[in-house]
Structure formats: C-alpha cells, structure tokens
Amino acid sequence: MSSPAARPSLAMRAPLIVVLCGCMIAMLTFGPRASSGIFLLPMTREFGWGRDTFGLAIAIQNLLWGLGTPFAGAIADRFGVVRVLFVGAGLYALGLIAMAHAATPELLQLSAGGLIGFGLSGCSFNIVLAAFGKMLPDRWRPLSFGAATAAGSFGQFLFPPLAAGLNASIGWQETLTLFGLAMLLVLPFSLALATPRGPARADSGPRQTIGGALGEAFRHPSYVLLVLGFFTCGFQLAFVTTHLPAYLADRGLSIAIGGWTLAAIGLSNMVGSLGAGWLSSRMPKRYLLAAIYFARGIAIAVFVLLPASPVTSIGFGVVLGLLWLSTVPPTSGLVMLMFGTRYLAMLYGFAFFSHQVGGFLGVWLGGVFYERLGSYDLVWWLAVALSFASAAINLPIVERPVERGVQPA
Structure with missing residues (x-):
C-alpha cells in the first residue's frame, strides 16, 4: 500500500481541475x-479631475503590478503559490473597495494605484501560469x-459591459464595491494550485540561487x-483598456460602445x-511573436x-x-524553454x-x-511604431535551453 507521501499530486491525478x-x-x-476605462468619465466628472489624474493612478497600478510580480513570483517559487494568491486577492479586494471612496487624487493613487497594483502582482494570471508550468504534465502546458490567458480574456468580455450596466443602474461606487467582494472568490479556487516548495518537479538542471538565476537570465541575449x-x-x-472608452466618446459614440x-x-x-497556445507548440515562438506585433500595428x-x-469600433x-x-x-x-521551471514565476x-x-507609459502618456x-x-501612432519595432526585436531570439555552466550565447 502506498504511503500518503507517494500519492500522485492533484495536477497528476486531475489536471483538468487544476x-x-x-x-x-x-x-x-x-x-x-x-x-x-469605464470608471474614467464618471469619476473625473464627479470630482472635476483631468484625465491625466485618473490616468496617473492607473499608470501607477500598472507599474506596481509589474514591480511586484518578480517578488511575488520569487516567493511563489520558494513557498508555493497559495499564500501569494491569498495576499494578492485580499489587497485587490481592499483596493477596489477603497477606490469606491477615493475622493482625492492621493486616495485614488493609493487605492487604484498602490493596493490594486500590488494585489494584481500576487493573484493575476502571471502566478497562475507559473503554477501551471510547475504542476502540470508537459503535454498539458502549452494549451x-x-x-x-483566454480565461483572463473572458473576464475582459464579462466585466466591462457589466461595469457599464451597473454604473448606470446602481452607481460607480457600488459597482466597485461589488467587484471588490467578487475578488474574495479567488481564495477557494487558489487551493487547487498548491505547488510544492522549492525546485519544480520537472526541472532537472543544477541547483541555483535566485541571484544566479537572475544573472544567467540577464546575460542571455535572447531573454x-x-x-x-x-x-x-x-x-x-x-x-487601450484605460482610454479607449473616452476616445470613442470624444468621437461621438456612447460609453456603452x-x-x-x-x-x-x-x-x-x-x-x-x-490559438497562440496551440501554435506555440507547433512553430517557432519568435516568429509567432513577430507576426502578432506586426499585425497589431x-x-x-x-x-x-x-x-x-x-x-x-467593435x-x-x-x-x-x-x-x-x-x-x-x-x-x-x-x-520556460530557456531556463526551465525552477524560477519560472520570477523570470x-x-x-x-x-x-x-510599457503599461505605465501608455496610460500616463495617454492622459498627459x-x-x-x-x-x-x-x-495611437506611437503604439503603431512600437508594434513594428517589437516585431523586429523578436526575430533574432534563439529558441533553445541555456547551456548551464558556460556563458549563455
């Protein structure tokens, strides 16, 4: 009879649930x-702010989300993702509720910027992707x-029209409060993503420190x-997320559009x-990225x-x-291909x-x-130019694992 320690993990027994x-x-x-973006016009009209004030708060959110993500990833790599998801969801919920009562630019920056930004760093799809990379069998990973990512997109499909409808019926403050309470649903779902502490199950490379992993990555030209x-x-x-509804309103369309x-x-x-998940296992990823950026432009x-x-518009x-x-x-x-899964969340x-x-500058410059x-x-035209630049940047990437023990090429 096998011991409890030898029992296969949930990801091995029921990967679909994970x-x-x-x-x-x-x-x-x-x-x-x-x-x-649905809250930009009602909040700026009620408090007499410029769009740059609202844009700065969301820009801070994007920057702190990005700044916190490597640290949240390092903690998840070391101690598992459940604790990180719990703290992140709590901060996110608190930030949305505080945003509903933010009557000054400083409170807006603290709530929509700081609390939501750091909350997202601990509970967004980045942490979910890292958990999938560590937990799931190889054949499950690309899809x-x-x-x-598609599930995050469904959230984008569901929430903006819901926000627009709720703003019209119960008000923007009550809508933000409801969204904050909805974030607490993350807590029970996160229990299925319990990952083992320490190195990932499938990573067979030599043991590394966090500093060694970072040094290896940033010496690697392709990374x-x-x-x-x-x-x-x-x-x-x-x-686009922050300023598109206002841009369309400026051009004579309704906020509902x-x-x-x-x-x-x-x-x-x-x-x-x-489709990108399917294609990324069937064609060179650098070509896929270059094509995506070029088409966006x-x-x-x-x-x-x-x-x-x-x-x-639609x-x-x-x-x-x-x-x-x-x-x-x-x-x-x-x-993951270059460096394995041990420090996937951090890298x-x-x-x-x-x-x-980039998100910080896009939101902030849009308002300014x-x-x-x-x-x-x-x-808009700066976004077009950046698209073509990124298409070119991705083409020289070398798609192979880093050679450990020698200088990365």
Missing part, C-alpha cells in the same frame, strides 16, 4: 482591471497557458530581447490566446484612420482581441515588469497628451 481553477482565478482578477519586446504589449494594452468594444476584445482574445493604424462608428475590438494577450503563451513558453515576472513599464493636445492621436 486548469479550471486557475482559469477561474485569471477570469476574476483580469475582469475589474480591464474595466478601468493550459493559452487557456489561462533580454524578449523582455524588451514585451514592453510594447503592455503599452498598447494599458492605453466603449464597454462593448472592450468586451469584444476579451471575447475575441479567448480565440487568440488558445496594422490593426491600430487602420482603426485610427477609419471614421468612428459602432461597426468600426470590429477593431474583434481584430485586436485576436492579438491581445496572444503574446503571453509564446513569451512564457520561451522563458517571467521580470519580463512582465517590462510589460508593465490628451490634456495638453486635446487628442489621443500621438499615442
């Missing part, structure tokens, strides 16, 4: 932050990465290129993320040049959604920090340039 619970966490945590390219993804996603456009991005991205340019209408949402978070499966897959966290620095120029056009 994937479903991780996907629920991704959906719940991605939804409210994808709805931030599970796409599934978790540096991957990190730099991911900056563009964050710039575009954060700018903004909500449905964000929802279309989320729904379409479910297809895009699953084309899509944004066409959208800005076309006249504004519900059809063009059509843009569908096209951009196919390319939205589809960068995540190949990016996380490349990190992907540093790539995500670059993503969130709007207040100074009365238009978002400059930021």
Whole structure:
C-alpha cells in the first residue's frame, strides 16, 4: 500500500481541475482591471479631475503590478503559490473597495494605484501560469497557458459591459464595491494550485540561487530581447483598456460602445490566446511573436484612420482581441524553454515588469497628451511604431535551453 507521501499530486491525478481553477482565478482578477476605462468619465466628472489624474493612478497600478510580480513570483517559487494568491486577492479586494471612496487624487493613487497594483502582482494570471508550468504534465502546458490567458480574456468580455450596466443602474461606487467582494472568490479556487516548495518537479538542471538565476537570465541575449519586446504589449494594452472608452466618446459614440468594444476584445482574445497556445507548440515562438506585433500595428493604424462608428469600433475590438494577450503563451513558453521551471514565476515576472513599464507609459502618456493636445492621436501612432519595432526585436531570439555552466550565447 502506498504511503500518503507517494500519492500522485492533484495536477497528476486531475489536471483538468487544476486548469479550471486557475482559469477561474485569471477570469476574476483580469475582469475589474480591464474595466478601468469605464470608471474614467464618471469619476473625473464627479470630482472635476483631468484625465491625466485618473490616468496617473492607473499608470501607477500598472507599474506596481509589474514591480511586484518578480517578488511575488520569487516567493511563489520558494513557498508555493497559495499564500501569494491569498495576499494578492485580499489587497485587490481592499483596493477596489477603497477606490469606491477615493475622493482625492492621493486616495485614488493609493487605492487604484498602490493596493490594486500590488494585489494584481500576487493573484493575476502571471502566478497562475507559473503554477501551471510547475504542476502540470508537459503535454498539458502549452494549451493550459493559452487557456489561462483566454480565461483572463473572458473576464475582459464579462466585466466591462457589466461595469457599464451597473454604473448606470446602481452607481460607480457600488459597482466597485461589488467587484471588490467578487475578488474574495479567488481564495477557494487558489487551493487547487498548491505547488510544492522549492525546485519544480520537472526541472532537472543544477541547483541555483535566485541571484544566479537572475544573472544567467540577464546575460542571455535572447531573454533580454524578449523582455524588451514585451514592453510594447503592455503599452498598447494599458492605453487601450484605460482610454479607449473616452476616445470613442470624444468621437461621438456612447460609453456603452466603449464597454462593448472592450468586451469584444476579451471575447475575441479567448480565440487568440488558445490559438497562440496551440501554435506555440507547433512553430517557432519568435516568429509567432513577430507576426502578432506586426499585425497589431496594422490593426491600430487602420482603426485610427477609419471614421468612428459602432461597426468600426467593435470590429477593431474583434481584430485586436485576436492579438491581445496572444503574446503571453509564446513569451512564457520561451522563458520556460530557456531556463526551465525552477524560477519560472520570477523570470517571467521580470519580463512582465517590462510589460508593465510599457503599461505605465501608455496610460500616463495617454492622459498627459490628451490634456495638453486635446487628442489621443500621438499615442495611437506611437503604439503603431512600437508594434513594428517589437516585431523586429523578436526575430533574432534563439529558441533553445541555456547551456548551464558556460556563458549563455
């Protein structure tokens, strides 16, 4: 009779349960932050703020989300993900509830910026992806990465129109409070993602310290290129999520169209993320990333040049959604391919920090340039230029494991 210690883990016995619970966490945590643009106009109108004030708070959120992710990842790598998910969900819930009562710019920066930003670093899909990489059998990993990303996209499909509807019926403050309470649902789902402490089960490389792993990664040219390219993804996603509803309102469309456009991005991205997860195991990941970034640049340019209408707006949402978070499966897959799973959460966290620095600048510059120029056009065209730059940056990436014991090539 086998001992309890020899019993296979839940991920080995029922990997589908682990994937479903991780996907629920991704959906719940991605939804409210994808709805931030729905709260821009009601909050700025009520308190007389400029869009740069709201934009700065969301920019701080993006930056702190990125800054906290490597540390949350290192803690998850060392002690397992459940504690990290619990703390992250608690901070996220507190931040949303505090945002509902933020009557000054400083309180908005503390709640929407600090609390939600650090909360996201501990309970967003980044931690879920790392848990999947450590827990699941090899054959489940590529598709599970796409599934978790797609689940986050379903949160983006579900929450923005829900936020717009609730704002109209019960008010924006009550909507934020309800969203905060919904984050507590993360706690029971996180129990299925209990990972073993210490090195990952499937990583057979030599033992490393955290410092050794970081040094190895940042001396590796392909990792540096991957990190730099991911900056563009964050710039575009954060700018669109925060400023698109207001941009469409400026062009004569209703805030509801903004909500449905964000929802279309989320729904379409479910297809895009699953497709990227499937393709990332069947073609070179660097080519997939380059194609995604190049196509984004084309899509944004066409959208800005076309006249504004519900059809063009929602059509843009569908096209951009196919390319939205589809960068995540190949990016996380490349990190795992290069360095294994032992420090996957931390090393992907540093790539995500670059993503969130881009997000900070996208949100912040959107508000600043709007207040100074009365238009978002400059930021849209900057997003196009960054797309083409990232497409080129990803092409030289070398897709092979790092050679341990020698200088990475």
